[in-house]
Amino acid sequence: MTSIFRMLFAIPRAIVRLVWRLFWGIVKTAIVLGVILFAINFYAEHSNSALAQSIFQIRETVSNFFSSTSASELKQTLSHLSxxxxxxxxxxxxxxxxxxxxxxxxxxxxxxxxxxxxxxxxxxxxxxxxxxxxxxxxxxxxxxxxxxxxxxxxxxxxxxxxxxxxxxxxxxxxxxxxxxxxxxxxxxxxxxxxxxxxxxxxxxxxxxxxxxxxxxxxxxxxxxxxxxxxxxxxxxxxx
Ligand SMILES: [Zn+2]
Structure with missing residues (x-):
């Protein structure tokens, strides 16, 4: 009997452990990515090299895409739904x-x-x-x-x-x-x-x-x- 119970408990424990590891994996990846992006950003803002300039431009393009452009595209979509x-x-x-x-x-x-x-x-x-x-x-x-x-x-x-x-x-x-x-x-x-x-x-x-x-x-x-x-x-x- 006890071995069946142990098995029954072992399964959810394994699932919890897996989810927990997955969660920490994502958090660690996010931290590493954040540090890298911060370093690139710092470099782009404090250097006059051609590479820094192009990184700066890419950053502008990306941030523009997520702000004004998508807002006006959303409005266009809305006008068709209206x-x-x-x-x-x-x-x-x-x-x-x-x-x-x-x-x-x-x-x-x-x-x-x-x-x-x-x-x-x-x-x-x-x-x-x-x-x-x-x-x-x-x-x-x-x-x-x-x-x-x-x-x-x-x-x-x-x-x-x-x-x-x-x-x-x-x-x-x-x-x-x-x-x-x-x-x-x-x-x-x-x-x-x-x-x-x-x-x-x-x-x-x-x-x-x-x-x-x-x-x-x-x-x-x-x-x-x-x-x-x-x-x-x-x-x-x-x-
Ligand atoms: Zn009508």
């Missing part, structure tokens, strides 16, 4: 395919993008946006915000009449934090696409990730496509 937030209801639409709009944004780029997006939707003939000069007369308000806590480049919030499921008011916001910071890589064209996407929600459209569509949930790589016009026509065909 999607938008929208609140809507299944089958919600305006009574007729038309609505009044007020541009509340004061940023020149975003105002221009909104104007272009409105003109592009109007050109399709599927829905008519009419700009008004009085905010209180507008059914759709096009604004902006700077929100770093959100992953969204844009936002559309719809209010509907619960009896008819008809849209009564929409608030659209473009997120300056992503769209206007060069590090996120949004071209003007993608800003217009984002505005067209949010207006698509304001019309009553949902996301469409199955084809090339302005309503793709992320990326904003497409403007209004034939499938989007067809989707609006379908939504408003029954009166």
């Amino acid at each position: 999607t938008d937030d929208f609140v809507t209801y299944d089958g919600a639409r305006w009574t007729h395919p038309k609505a009044t709009v007020y541009i509340a944004s004061t940023d020149a780029t975003l105002v221009a993008a909104y104007q272009e997006a409105l003109a592009n939707w109007n050109a399709t003939g599927s829905f008519t946006f009419t700009q008004v000069t009085n905010k209180s007369d507008a059914q759709i308000i096009l604004a902006d915000e700077s929100d770093s806590s959100s992953q969204a480049a844009g936002l559309a919030e719809l209010k509907t009449n619960s009896l008819t499921n008809h849209i009564t008011h929409v608030d659209v916001k473009l997120n300056r934090y992503y769209l206007l910071d060069n590090d996120f890589g949004y071209t003007y064209e993608r800003i217009v696409n984002t505005a067209e996407h949010e207006l698509g929600h304001a019309i009553g459209l949902f996301h469409d990730d199955n084809e090339d569509s302005v309503m793709q949930s992320s990326g904003s790589y497409y403007g209004i496509q034939q499938v989007d016009i067809a989707a609006v026509n379908k939504l408003y065909q029954e009166n």
Whole structure:
């Protein structure tokens, strides 16, 4: 019996010893590496030789890679992931395919993008946006915000009449934090696409990730496509 117990204890003891040795091995290696790197660094900073210069340059490159470069690359990645937030209801639409709009944004780029997006939707003939000069007369308000806590480049919030499921008011916001910071890589064209996407929600459209569509949930790589016009026509065909 005792020999079985001894064997049972011997196994975990051997494992603990192995882990302990491994741990000290890593610590010793780290200390030796640290001393070597410190010595090289000291040499690079206190010598004018060509070798010291090139070590110094390598060190700069490495530290740059881990600081600024990776931060802006992370931002680039984020801009591709960036999607938008929208609140809507299944089958919600305006009574007729038309609505009044007020541009509340004061940023020149975003105002221009909104104007272009409105003109592009109007050109399709599927829905008519009419700009008004009085905010209180507008059914759709096009604004902006700077929100770093959100992953969204844009936002559309719809209010509907619960009896008819008809849209009564929409608030659209473009997120300056992503769209206007060069590090996120949004071209003007993608800003217009984002505005067209949010207006698509304001019309009553949902996301469409199955084809090339302005309503793709992320990326904003497409403007209004034939499938989007067809989707609006379908939504408003029954009166
Ligand atoms: Zn969306």
